[in-house]
Amino acid sequence: xxxxxxxxxxxxxxxxxxxxxxxxxxxxxxxxxxxxxxxxxxxxxxxxxxxxxxxxxxxxxxxxxxxxxxxxxxxxxxxxxxxxxxxxxxxxxxxxxxxxxxxxxxxxxxxxxxxxxxxxxxxxxxxxxxxxxxxxxxxxxxxxxxxxxxxxxxxxxxxxxxxxxxxxxxxxxxxxxxxxxxxxxxxxxxxxxxxxxxxxxxxxxxxxxxxxxxxxxxxxxxxxxxxxxxxxxxxxxxxxxxxxxxxxxxxxxxxxxxxxxxxxxxxxxxxxxxxxxxxxxxxxxxxxxxxxxxxxxxxxxxxxxxxxxxxxxxxxxxxxxxxxxxxxxxxxxxxxxxxxxxxxxxxxxxxxxxxxxxxxxxxxxxxxxxxxxxxxxxxxxxxxxxxxxxxxxxxxxxxxxxxxxxxxxxxxxxxxxxxxxxxxxxxxxxxxxxxxxxxxxxxxxxxxxxxxxxxxxxxxxxxxxxxxxxxxxx
Amino acid sequence: xxxxxxxxxxxxxxxxxxxxxxxxxxxxxxxxxxxxxxxxxxxxxxxxxxxxxxxxxxxxxxxxxxxxxxxxxxxxxxxxxxxxxxxxxxxxxxxxxxxxxxxxxxxxxxxxxxxxxxxxxxxxxxxxxxxxxxxxxxxxxxxxxxxxxxxxxxxxxxxxxxxxxxxxxxxxxxxxxxxxxxxxxxxxxxxxxxxxxxxxxxxxxxxxxxxxxxxxxxxxxxx
Numbered sequence: 001x002x003x004x005x006x007x008x009x010x011x012x013x014x015x016x017x018x019x020x021x022x023x024x025x026x027x028x029x030x031x032x033x034x035x036x037x038x039x040x041x042x043x044x045x046x047x048x049x050x051x052x053x054x055x056x057x058x059x060x061x062x063x064x065x066x067x068x069x070x071x072x073x074x075x076x077x078x079x080x081x082x083x084x085x086x087x088x089x090x091x092x093x094x095x096x097x098x099x100x101x102x103x104x105x106x107x108x109x110x111x112x113x114x115x116x117x118x119x120x121x122x123x124x125x126x127x128x129x130x131x132x133x134x135x136x137x138x139x140x141x142x143x144x145x146x147x148x149x150x151x152x153x154x155x156x157x158x159x160x161x162x163x164x165x166x167x168x169x170x171x172x173x174x175x176x177x178x179x180x181x182x183x184x185x186x187x188x189x190x191x192x193x194x195x196x197x198x199x200x201x202x203x204x205x206x207x208x209x210x211x212x213x214x215x216x217x218x219x220x221x222x223x224x225x226x227x228x229x230x231x232x233x234x235x236x237x238x239x240x241x242x243x244x245x246x247x248x249x250x251x252x253x254x255x256x257x258x259x260x261x262x263x264x265x266x267x268x269x270x271x272x273x274x275x276x277x278x279x280x281x282x283x284x285x286x287x288x289x290x291x292x293x294x295x296x297x298x299x300x301x302x303x304x305x306x307x308x309x310x311x312x313x314x315x316x317x318x319x320x321x322x323x324x325x326x327x328x329x330x331x332x333x334x335x336x337x338x339x340x341x342x343x344x345x346x347x348x349x350x351x352x353x354x355x356x357x358x359x360x361x362x363x364x365x366x367x368x369x370x371x372x373x374x375x376x377x378x379x380x381x382x383x384x385x386x387x388x389x390x391x392x393x394x395x396x397x398x399x400x401x402x403x404x405x406x407x408x409x410x411x412x413x414x415x416x417x418x419x420x421x422x423x424x425x426x427x428x429x430x431x432x433x434x435x436x437x438x439x440x441x442x443x444x445x446x447x448x449x450x451x452x453x454x455x456x457x458x459x460x461x462x463x464x465x466x467x468x469x470x471x472x473x474x
Numbered sequence: 475x476x477x478x479x480x481x482x483x484x485x486x487x488x489x490x491x492x493x494x495x496x497x498x499x500x501x502x503x504x505x506x507x508x509x510x511x512x513x514x515x516x517x518x519x520x521x522x523x524x525x526x527x528x529x530x531x532x533x534x535x536x537x538x539x540x541x542x543x544x545x546x547x548x549x550x551x552x553x554x555x556x557x558x559x560x561x562x563x564x565x566x567x568x569x570x571x572x573x574x575x576x577x578x579x580x581x582x583x584x585x586x587x588x589x590x591x592x593x594x595x596x597x598x599x600x601x602x603x604x605x606x607x608x609x610x611x612x613x614x615x616x617x618x619x620x621x622x623x624x625x626x627x628x629x630x631x632x633x634x635x636x637x638x639x640x641x642x643x644x645x646x647x648x649x650x651x652x653x654x655x656x657x658x659x660x661x662x663x664x665x666x667x668x669x670x671x672x673x674x675x676x677x678x679x680x681x682x683x684x685x686x687x688x689x690x691x692x693x694x695x696x697x
Contacts, residue, residue, distance in 0.1 A: 136675040187676065191683070225671040225685040228665070249507060250653075279662065284623070285620060286592040286624055301486045
């Protein structure tokens with residue numbers, strides 16, 4: 001997938017002016033945060049579970065080599081195969097080779113962000129294999145030739161009329177000639193069209209929410225059942241997983257699923273949690289004849305032992321983006337690559353480079369909600385700050401930002417001068433503010449005031465207030 | 475590709491500033507895998523068995539499953555037949571070829587047409603036997619195997635699951651203990667199923683019956 005994070009600022013401006021997108025984003029804000037809060041209110045142990053989940057993942061990361069090797073051994077023991085991929089190109093080639101070994105023409109796919117990360121669909125198509133996304137959201141955006149805008153709700157940027165248009169344009173050959181906007185009817189259409197694809201696919205590709213070292217098992221957490229039809233009907237099941245998905249035992253995965261589903265959709269558990277170990281057994285009446293796991297690194301191994309190691313605890317619940325004011329205002333596509341929102345702002349610079357994605361860690365007000373809701377207690381703001389430091393050190397930040405920081409540093413090192421200038425600034429801004437106490441337009445700050453008002457200072461400077469408060473205490 | 479394997483493992487070890495895990499540390503990790511410790515278990519799962527059964531029913535219904543408690547195993551065929559009547563569904567079943575299901579008195583529901591096999595497209599209603607039920611979230615546990623083909627859980631529009639109340643446990647961890655006690659290792663597929671299939675991918679509005687069954691009906695025996 002092409003990276004367009006370089007143009008984040010203009011992407012964001014376009015998104016803010018996109019009326020359909022803004023309408024769709026209201027569904028996000030109205031839905032996820034409230035559902036999460038309600039689910040957590042019903043589980044008094046939630047914070048205890050968060051601590052346990054964090055400690056568990058830290059344990060895994062400290063011994064990731066051990067658990068990867070054990071997982072591999074257990075998969076092989078049950079008749080499956082494990083393939084290691086250093087980067088996206090290796091992973092794509094592994095999948096293509098498996099597909100070719102069974103002369104596959106059609107591949108059904110369950111939802112997988114790793115598949116997006118390695119650009120699998122375009123690659124398979126270029127080699128004459130038809131990939132069919134079967135998750136409803138993924139299917140909709142595949143018809144529209146788009147990428148997901150959210151890691152668990154890929155079509156959240158769309159409204160029902162846009163879905164109706166896409167189905168109307170593509171479902172005629174299946175006998176659906178009338179345009180329908182009813183969500184229930186739209187889903188029925190997709191169910192019937194995709195059922196035929198499930199039955200005729202040669203290979204099924206799913207992601208993996210977790211990989212269990214104890215048993216050599218991959219786990220998918222879903223609601224639709226498409227992931228299951230993808231993996232039980234074709235002759236070959238390929239599970240795509242990144243290396244940090246390892247979890248030691250069935251007990252440990254139980255802890256993480258309790259956190260994952262409540263943080264994601266606010267469900268106590270999803271409809272389907274499926275544990276897959278090896279290919280079908282000799283006496284089984286159904287199931288795939290081959291089971292392959294592709295383990296993707298793609299820059300993750302280099303995060304161990306460094307300041308971004310904590311990011312590898314992420315279980316891809318999406319709570320950070322669901323609660324992010326920036327994501328809520330611009331949606332996921334503006335971030336310009338696979339992973340949007342706060343987790344993407346930390347992960348994307350690591351996976352595609354800070355020179356391409358340096359703007360993302362700046363797309364945050366540091367309000368801290370992401371860290372507050374993260375089930376794995378990942379210090380997302382702190383890590384975005386690390387990226388900002390690196391960007392500054394490498395002279396990648398824009399001249400205006402560097403000038404501004406330089407000017408601030410000049411005054412900060414001269415406290416007397418700072419006090420005078422801050423006092424003048426506060427006075428001036430108060431004069432500029434209307435009677436409402438807000439500034440609607442400000443020279444050099446159009447980027448801010450074009451979208452919202454700047455609150456005008458109401459009195460003295462912070463330092464003056466602080467000094468007064470200290471004086472009052474002593 | 476073994477190059478890739480070695481390189482990934484080496485990079486991990488360089489980051490962790492050590493070689494392969496060995497000695498006492500390795501023994502500790504092995505012991506943790508051999509005797510998996512439990513982490514935090516929600517208090518709601520830790521209650522007397524009869525209350526776990528009640529919780530299972532309540533949670534399964536919250537997840538939009540229907541639950542029909544019957545007293546004896548012999549009541550199952552008539553209960554299944556009555557459910558199909560009530561829902562206006564044809565009296566045709568594809569049933570898991572499980573000896574425990576086969577032993578039920580199906581002749582007491584003579585209108586039922588039953589085939590014992592895996593599911594194919596077009597089958598309307600399937601019947602499976604649950605390995606366990608988990609009270610914590612009203613979750614059914616189904617294991618793949620010659621007696622329990624996985625396609626039955628996903629292809630038909632209506633999925634009927636027979637669950638013995640004495641197979642209901644409190645937490646997920648209790649179900650794993652039952653599975654380990656079975657002594658056969660992991661089956662190809664373990665399905666945790668909680669309610670019928672659904673999707674909220676269109677405007678975040680939940681619609682039932684996405685790709686899997688539209689209806690999930692539990693016949694709870696001895697509850």
